[in-house]
Amino acid sequence: MTAAPLLQVEGLTTLFRTGRGEVAAVEDVSFALAAGEVLGIVGESGSGKSVTALSVMGLLPEPPARIGAGRIRFEGRDLLAMPARERRALRGAAMGMVFQEPMTSLNPVFTVGDQIVETIRTHDRLPLSAARDRAVATLARVGIPSPARRMQDYPHQLSGGMRQRVMIAIALACAPRLLLADEPTTALDVTIQAQLLDLMRDLQTERGMGIVLITHNMGVIAEFADRVLVMYAGRVAEEAPVEALFDAPRHPYTVGLIGATPTLEGTGGALVTIPGTLPRLGDGLPGCGFAPRCLRATAACRAAPPPMVEVAPGHRVACLHWDRPTPGEARAPRVPA
Amino acid sequence: MTALVLRQGLLGPTARRLLRHPSFVLGAVLFGTVVVLALAAPWVTEVGPNRMAVRLRFQPPGEMFLLGSDNLGRSMWSRVVWGARLSLLIGAWVVALNAVFGILLGLLAGYFPRLDGPLMRLADALMAFPAVLLAIGIAAALGPSVTTVIIALAVVYIPRTARILRASVLVVRELDFVQAARAAGATDGRILRRHILPNCMAPLIVQLSFVFAYAILSEAVLSFLGLGAAPTEPSWGILIAEGRSYIREAWWLTFMPGAAIAVAVLGLNLLGDGLRDVLDPRLTVERT
Numbered sequence: 279m280t281a282a283p284l285l286q287v288e289g290l291t292t293l294f295r296t297g298r299g300e301v302a303a304v305e306d307v308s309f310a311l312a313a314g315e316v317l318g319i320v321g322e323s324g325s326g327k328s329v330t331a332l333s334v335m336g337l338l339p340e341p342p343a344r345i346g347a348g349r350i351r352f353e354g355r356d357l358l359a360m361p362a363r364e365r366r367a368l369r370g371a372a373m374g375m376v377f378q379e380p381m382t383s384l385n386p387v388f389t390v391g392d393q394i395v396e397t398i399r400t401h402d403r404l405p406l407s408a409a410r411d412r413a414v415a416t417l418a419r420v421g422i423p424s425p426a427r428r429m430q431d432y433p434h435q436l437s438g439g440m441r442q443r444v445m446i447a448i449a450l451a452c453a454p455r456l457l458l459a460d461e462p463t464t465a466l467d468v469t470i471q472a473q474l475l476d477l478m479r480d481l482q483t484e485r486g487m488g489i490v491l492i493t494h495n496m497g498v499i500a501e502f503a504d505r506v507l508v509m510y511a512g513r514v515a516e517e518a519p520v521e522a523l524f525d526a527p528r529h530p531y532t533v534g535l536i537g538a539t540p541t542l543e544g545t546g547g548a549l550v551t552i553p554g555t556l557p558r559l560g561d562g563l564p565g566c567g568f569a570p571r572c573l574r575a576t577a578a579c580r581a582a583p584p585p586m587v588e589v590a591p592g593h594r595v596a597c598l599h600w601d602r603p604t605p606g607e608a609r610a611p612r613v614p615a
Numbered sequence: 616m617t618a619l620v621l622r623q624g625l626l627g628p629t630a631r632r633l634l635r636h637p638s639f640v641l642g643a644v645l646f647g648t649v650v651v652l653a654l655a656a657p658w659v660t661e662v663g664p665n666r667m668a669v670r671l672r673f674q675p676p677g678e679m680f681l682l683g684s685d686n687l688g689r690s691m692w693s694r695v696v697w698g699a700r701l702s703l704l705i706g707a708w709v710v711a712l713n714a715v716f717g718i719l720l721g722l723l724a725g726y727f728p729r730l731d732g733p734l735m736r737l738a739d740a741l742m743a744f745p746a747v748l749l750a751i752g753i754a755a756a757l758g759p760s761v762t763t764v765i766i767a768l769a770v771v772y773i774p775r776t777a778r779i780l781r782a783s784v785l786v787v788r789e790l791d792f793v794q795a796a797r798a799a800g801a802t803d804g805r806i807l808r809r810h811i812l813p814n815c816m817a818p819l820i821v822q823l824s825f826v827f828a829y830a831i832l833s834e835a836v837l838s839f840l841g842l843g844a845a846p847t848e849p850s851w852g853i854l855i856a857e858g859r860s861y862i863r864e865a866w867w868l869t870f871m872p873g874a875a876i877a878v879a880v881l882g883l884n885l886l887g888d889g890l891r892d893v894l895d896p897r898l899t900v901e902r903t
Contacts, residue, residue, distance in 0.1 A: 337797055341728070370800030377798070382791040387813045396809065397799040448799055 282354050283310040284488040285334065285456055290348035292326075292333045295341055302346065303329045305512045313455065314486040316479075318503030318520070320493060320535065324556050326512040327492045331458045334490070335375055336365050352456065371401040374449030378461035380442035384433035390417075390444050391429030394451055401452045416447045421477055439470035446474070450481060457482075460492045475502050496539040500524060505592070508532045511556055511567030513583070518593040528589055528600040531568050566597070574599040632893045639889020645882030649875070653699035662690050664697035664849050673865045683867035685858065691871050694849045698872060701850035702831050702879070705765055709830035710823050712769035717776030718819070722807050724777065725784025735781070738774035746771045746829070747836055754842035761844045764837050771833070772826045779822050783815035790814075817894035824887035828880045835876055851876050 292304040304326040311317045319327045332338045334350055336357065350357040352373065357365060369375075377383045385393060394413040398404060404412070410429070417425035420443040433441060442462065449457060459478065463471035479502065482489055491502060499506055499520065506523045508516040508531065516529040527533045534552040554571040565580035566572070572579065576599070584598045633639050652659055668688035676683040682691035724734040741749065753767035787793065788811055796810050831851070837843045838852025839859075846853055851872040858868025 335798055337794060366800055366802065368800070369798055375795075375798040377791055377795055379791050383795040385792045385796070385810050385814070388809070396801075396805075400800050400802075400805070445795065448795070 283351075284313045284315075284353060285311040285490070286349075286351040287330075287334065288349045288351075290330065290333060290350065291346040292329050292338065293344045293346040295344070300344075300346075303343075303512055304333065306348070307509070307512075307514050308348075309507050309514070309517060311456070311488045311490060313488050314482070316482065316489045316491055316502055316504045318491050318493065318499040318506045319509060320496065320499050320506060321509035321515075322494055322556065324511075325509040327494075327509055328460050329512075330509070331375070331460050331490060331492055335369060335373065335458060336362075337369075337375075367401070370397055370449075370454075371452045372454055373456040373458065374452070374454040375458040375460065376442070376445050376449050376462045378464050380438050380445055380465060383445050384441055386433055388432075389429065390431050390433065390436070394429075394444070394448050397448050398451050413447075413451065416451045417444070419481070420444075420447045420450070421473070422447070439466055439474070442466060442470075442474060443477070446477070446481075450485075453485065455487060457487050457489045458492070459489060461494070462491070463498065464493065464495070471498070478502075496535060508535070513567060514586070514594075514596060515568065516593075516595045516597075518590075518595075522590060522593050528593070528595040529568075529597045530572050530574050530599075629893060633889060636889040636893055638885045639893065642882045642885025642887070642889060645878050646886055647882075649699055649879045649882065650703060652696050653703050656696045656700055660690065660693040660696050662693055664694040665689060665847065666693070673861070675865075676867055676871075682871045683865065685865070685868050686861055691854075691867060694854055695851070695871050695875050698849040698851045698854050699875060699879070701761070701844060701848055702834055702852070702876075705761065705768070705834045705850070706827045706830040708765045709768045709772065710827045712765070713772050713776045713826050714819075714823060716769070716773045717780055717822075718812065720773065720777035721780025721815075722784055722812065725781040726788055726803070726807055726811065731781070735778070738778055741770065741774045742778075747833055750833055750837060751840065751842060754837050759842045759845075761848070764834055764843045767837065768830050768833050772829060776819070776822050776826060779818050780815055783818050784811055787811050787814045821887055821891045821894060824883055824890055828883035828887070831876060831879055831883070835872075 287310070288308050290304055290307045291302055293300045294303050295301075307326070307330055309317065319330065321327050329338070329343075333343075333345060334352075334357070345358055348358075352368065357368075360368075384390070388396075391410065391413055394416065395406070395409045398409040398412055399406075402409075414425045414429060417428060422428050422440060422443050428436070428440075433444075436444065442465075446462075457478075462478070463474050466474065475498065478489065478491075481487065491498070493499060503520050505519050506517070507514055508523070508529060510529075510531050516523070516527070516532045518528075523532065524536060527536055531552070538551060552571055557567055557570065565578075565582055566575070566584050569575040569579040574597075578598055584596045586594045586596050587600060588594050589600055666689060668684070671679065671684050671688040672686055674680050674684040674688075676691075680690050680692060682695060684690055685694070720734055720738075724731045744752075750764075750767040750771045753770055754763050757763040757766065793806060793810050796806050801810070834843060834850060835852035835855060838850050839856045841856065843852055844850050846857065854872035855869050858865070858872070862869050
């Protein structure tokens with residue numbers, strides 16, 4: 279890491295109050311993101327990916343949620359120490375977010391144009407006409423044909439792909455320096471997915487934004503991310519540059535994830551599965567969350583959470599046995615080309 | 616003309632569905648007639664509501680007096696039509712207060728979990744009394760006047776409206792676009808105004824149409840009990856109260872204002888049913 283990173287998360291722990299007491303949905307998560315970099319966060323449902331992103335944005339309802347520990351710095355400023363008002367002003371202006379469900383992420387009773395203009399005018403005191411011009415330009419930039427006319431459309435008149443473009447336009451309208459994309463393409467079909475990822479990459483190079491891309495799709499990660507954070511049961515399992523992750527995954531969970539991804543060649547016969555499911559939050563496993571499903575697990579794994587080990591520059595893994603692949607474990611295929 | 620407007624689609628799809636809904640149309644016609652007559656009172660009555668003609672007391676409905684005359688020879692037609700003004704005015708005020716405070720309290724309770732408990736317990740406490748009994752209590756405490764009636768009925772019905780709105784807010788505030796608006800930096804006020812309230816309007820409109828009907832009925836009850844307007848200003852409830860002593864000799868003194876209430880309330884209820892069916896088929900409105 280060279281200069282001050284765009285976003286730095288240190289030891290983030292996010293707790294939720296539940297019927298069984300306070301439970302950590304995210305525990306001791308640290309990562310950094312430089313401007314112009316794409317960090318992929320990958321993991322299965324319930325691994326804490328979205329909670330991490332929402333914690334950064336400050337969108338979790340408190341209560342029941344609570345940031346229990348850690349620090350989130352954005353351009354050097356501590357977000358958690360900031361007054362709510364200042365933090366709100368950053369949202370939508372300096373940091374934007376795109377959500378998974380384009381079908382329901384737009385307000386059905388207002389036109390698309392209204393909603394973009396509203397966001398622009400929340401942050402920049404512009405006359406209406408100027409805000410409208412910028413909205414049209416943004417819609418054009420995200421690839422919406424005849425944007426001036428689409429401004430008058432209500433969300434239900436647009437397809438899912440178009441709506442997601444509108445969501446991206448809203449997120450980008452105030453030229454944020456950080457974009458959090460929570461499964462932005464999961465609800466869309468594959469061709470549209472590719473188009474939107476291309477669009478996001480273009481916008482990213484054009485503006486030098488930092489992007490945090492959350493997904494459970496290893497193909498999208500391979501395609502799009504510079505660095506990858508693999509999360510499991512609320513903790514970071516492995517962090518690595520994307521090539522290193524696919525070439526030499528160290529954490530058994532990463533190995534399993536990559537093994538479970540179908541490739542275009544389709545040579546490998548049956549896909550590998552990871553037996554078992556995520557532990558329930560708050561089950562209070564003292565050790566590694568993955569140990570119950572892990573072929574390498576030993577008594578030491580179940581005793582205490584494994585520390586982060588730096589196995590190569592920029593490649594960290596939370597596994598005691600990272601250098602000891604077990605026979606019979608899935609062999610990782612190469613990066614899907 | 617209406618057909619032309621419809622064909623050209625100048626009305627939204629909701630308005631078109633409403634106009635095809637039989638109970639909405641019937642309700643609108645009934646209630647609309649009452650409203651038009653009330654507004655046009657000076658032009659549709661020949662004599663004022665308090666103009667006495669003592670020699671023409673207790674005339675049955677007929678040529679001389681369309682709806683008969685009362686114990687002082689006043690025209691019942693005139694009194695019922697002018698009485699509609701006061702009854703509708705009270706109803707409209709109660710609806711307006713309900714809209715303002717019901718929306719305010721419903722939004723606050725639904726959106727801010729901290730306020731939800733206290734506000735809803737307060738609503739529970741008010742709703743634990745039978746509606747009319749509570750209104751009688753408030754009206755008796757404040758002394759009889761039109762303002763008293765309006766305040767009493769507003770206090771009685773606001774918790775019900777607030778509760779219905781709160782229920783919608785609880786649903787809408789969890790929707791993705793609210794989260795998205797928050798991510799775009801919208802303030803709580805803007806989220807409530809632009810994103811939550813407009814998406815909660817359907818049940819609210821339906822509820823307010825029923826509140827109007829209840830207000831007209833309850834006003835009659837309060838006035839009948841002597842807690843409403845002064846007898847010089849005829850409202851439907853006062854007319855019924857006045858006619859009560861002569862109910863054996865002159866049935867029309869009580870029947871005519873009673874019929875007016877029935878028409879207005881039936882109209883509003885049909886209208887509300889139509890609105891409910893069209894705006895939200897799944898909604899079941901709490902009836903009091």
